Amino acid sequence: MASKPFLELELHLTNGNTHRFVQNDPEQARDLLQHIHLNIFTQPTVIIYGQDRVAAYPGNKITGITVRMDSIPESLLQLNPNATSIREITEDDYRAKLLDAPKCVQAKPFLMLNEVEMCCGHRFWLEVDIVTEVGSVQERKILYNAFSWPSAVCQNLDGSVTIWNRAQMVSCSFAPKPDVPMGGWSAELVG
Numbered sequence: 506m507a508s509k510p511f512l513e514l515e516l517h518l519t520n521g522n523t524h525r526f527v528q529n530d531p532e533q534a535r536d537l538l539q540h541i542h543l544n545i546f547t548q549p550t551v552i553i554y555g556q557d558r559v560a561a562y563p564g565n566k567i568t569g570i571t572v573r574m575d576s577i578p579e580s581l582l583q584l585n586p587n588a589t590s591i592r593e594i595t596e597d598d599y600r601a602k603l604l605d606a607p608k609c610v611q612a613k614p615f616l617m618l619n620e621v622e623m624c625c626g627h628r629f630w631l632e633v634d635i636v637t638e639v640g641s642v643q644e645r646k647i648l649y650n651a652f653s654w655p656s657a658v659c660q661n662l663d664g665s666v667t668i669w670n671r672a673q674m675v676s677c678s679f680a681p682k683p684d685v686p687m688g689g690w691s692a693e694l695v696g
Contacts, residue, residue, distance in 0.1 A: 512537065514553070515571040516562060519673055521625040524560065526553055534574070541570065543584050543656050546670040568623050568673045573665040581666055584658045590634040591659045599630035603680055618680045624673045631659060 510527035512534035517523050528534040545551065548564040572581065585591060594602070602618055619631040657669045678694070 511574060513573040515573075516551075516553075516567055517569040517571065517623075517625065517627065517667075518562070519566045519568050519624055521627075524562075526555075538572070538578060538581065541572065541581065541668060543658075543668075545570065545656065545668060546672060547655050565670075565672060567670055568625050568627070569667045569669045571661070571665050571667040573663075577660075577664070577666050582658060582660065584656075584668070591657055592632045593659055593661045594630050594632050595662065596630050602632070615681070617683075620676075620678045621669075621674055622676045623669070624675050629659075 508529075510529050511531050512528040514526040514528075514537075515523050516526070528537055546564045546567055551562045551564050551567060553560050553562075582590075599618055599620065615635050617633040617635055619633060620628070621631060622628045656671055659667050659669060661667055
């Protein structure tokens with residue numbers, strides 16, 4: 506029976522395919538993790554090589570990169586801007602929490618719920634700790650800047666971590682509703 510790899514990577518591509526890579530050497534795995542950062546998707550090319558083959562991917566054609574290992578480095582979890590913590594939750598948990606979603610309170614940290622859809626059709630639900638105290642200006646910035654950061658680091662249900670390419674997100678909903686910027690369209694979501 507083969508032993509479990511030290512590090513496993515999954516590259517989620519914009520066409521819906523997933524490519525899987527493993528690294529069994531702990532030192533090489535740590536070196537590999539040094540290449541994963543918030544701007545990974547803005548690189549022209551991401552190159553991954555093994556003993557006999559090399560694979561190249563345009564950075565902007567990668568929807569996400571999932572990292573699996575026994576102990577996810579804290580540095581990977583701390584890549585999100587503004588010290589936010591993002592965790593995946595099930596759709597059922599999301600729906601239940603929507604019913605009791607607390608309101609945004611001016612100048613207080615709060616928990617935000619997101620439903621995200623990627624260009625490849627993948628959907629997932631998130632719980633985001635907004636740990637900095639925010640006022641209405643910062644709430645509007647959350648909406649305006651939802652897609653401006655190159656990536657978001659999310660702790661997955663199975664304990665792995667995925668770095669998602671925000672440029673490949675096609676929608677993101679927010680609850681509780683932050684202060685909406687001028688120019689927003691007033692209408693109820695029905696589907």
